[in-house]
Amino acid sequence: xxxxxxxxxxxxxxxxxxxxxxxxxxxxxxxxxxxxxxxxxxxxxxxxxxxxxxxxxxxxxxxxxxxxxxxxxxxxxxxxxxxxxxxxxxxxxxxxxxxxxxxxxxxxxxxxxxxxxxxxxxxxxxxxxxxxxxxxxxxxxxxxxxxxxxxxxxxxxxxxxxxxxxxxxxxxxxxxxxxxxxx
Numbered sequence: 105x106x107x108x109x110x111x112x113x114x115x116x117x118x119x120x121x122x123x124x125x126x127x128x129x130x131x132x133x134x135x136x137x138x139x140x141x142x143x144x145x146x147x148x149x150x151x152x153x154x155x156x157x158x159x160x161x162x163x164x165x166x167x168x169x170x171x172x173x174x175x176x177x178x179x180x181x182x183x184x185x186x187x188x189x190x191x192x193x194x195x196x197x198x199x200x201x202x203x204x205x206x207x208x209x210x211x212x213x214x215x216x217x218x219x220x221x222x223x224x225x226x227x228x229x230x231x232x233x234x235x236x237x238x239x240x241x242x243x244x245x246x247x248x249x250x251x252x253x254x255x256x257x258x259x260x261x262x263x264x265x266x267x268x269x270x271x272x273x274x275x276x277x278x279x280x281x282x283x284x285x286x287x
Contacts, residue, residue, distance in 0.1 A: 110197040128154075137170075147175045179255060218267065221258050221284040223277045227251030232273055234284065238266045246284045247271065260286060 109116040119130040126139045129151075139150040152170030176188040184197045231248040234240060240260045247258045264286035271283050 108199045110199065111194060145176065149173045149175060219261060219264070219286045220282045221246055221260070221286070223249055223251075223279055223281045223283055224256070224258075225251045225279045227256075227277060229271045229273055229275045229277060229283070230255055232269060232271060233257075234266045234269065236266055236269050240264060240266060240286070249277070249283075258283065262286070 106117070106119045109118060117130075117132055121128045121130075123137070126137060129136045129138050135154055136151055137154055141148045150170050150172050174188075174190050178186045178188070180186065184195060187194045187196050227249040228251075229247060230250045233245045233247060240246065240263065242261070242263045243259045245257045245259055246266075249256050249258060266284060267287040268285040269283075270285070271277060271281075277283065
């Protein structure tokens with residue numbers, strides 16, 4: 105799986121691969137081995153470079169003796185998350201491949217005229233953020249859809265007026281189901 109993360113330090117690219125009982129992560133081209141233990145909504149991570157104890161530390165101090173981190177993730181209603189790393193809050197937006205595709209398609213068709221906002225995959229409507237007749241700004245949240253245990257906030261591709269809302273909270277939807285129409 106490959107993700108792009110928006111963090112206060114800028115955009116980060118992360119690739120995750122299962123390796124035996126742990127994970128191999130490539131973060132901006134740097135390969136790291138990670139052992140993860142989950143407990144009560146938190147994760148304890150042991151991170152180091154391949155080669156283990158004898159590997160020299162890199163400029164960020166990762167490598168050599170493995171470093172331990174305590175992580176917790178707090179989802180926000182706008183699709184962002186706050187990741188607590190050893191208690192320090194780091195705001196993060198995760199952009200996965202499906203979201204990038206949806207954003208590219210949205211940008212390509214953001215011209216004037218009616219625009220239907222559709223479910224990118226099967227899921228459940230968690231929250232409807234607008235009503236028929238509402239005026240919305242570009243990138244304003246319209247609907248939150250839960251799919252594959254992740255909440256995805258679908259946003260307006262352009263400013264406009266909501267001409268129809270076709271879903272209600274708790275409703276299950278299939279991929280490509282029209283959720284909201286902008287005039």
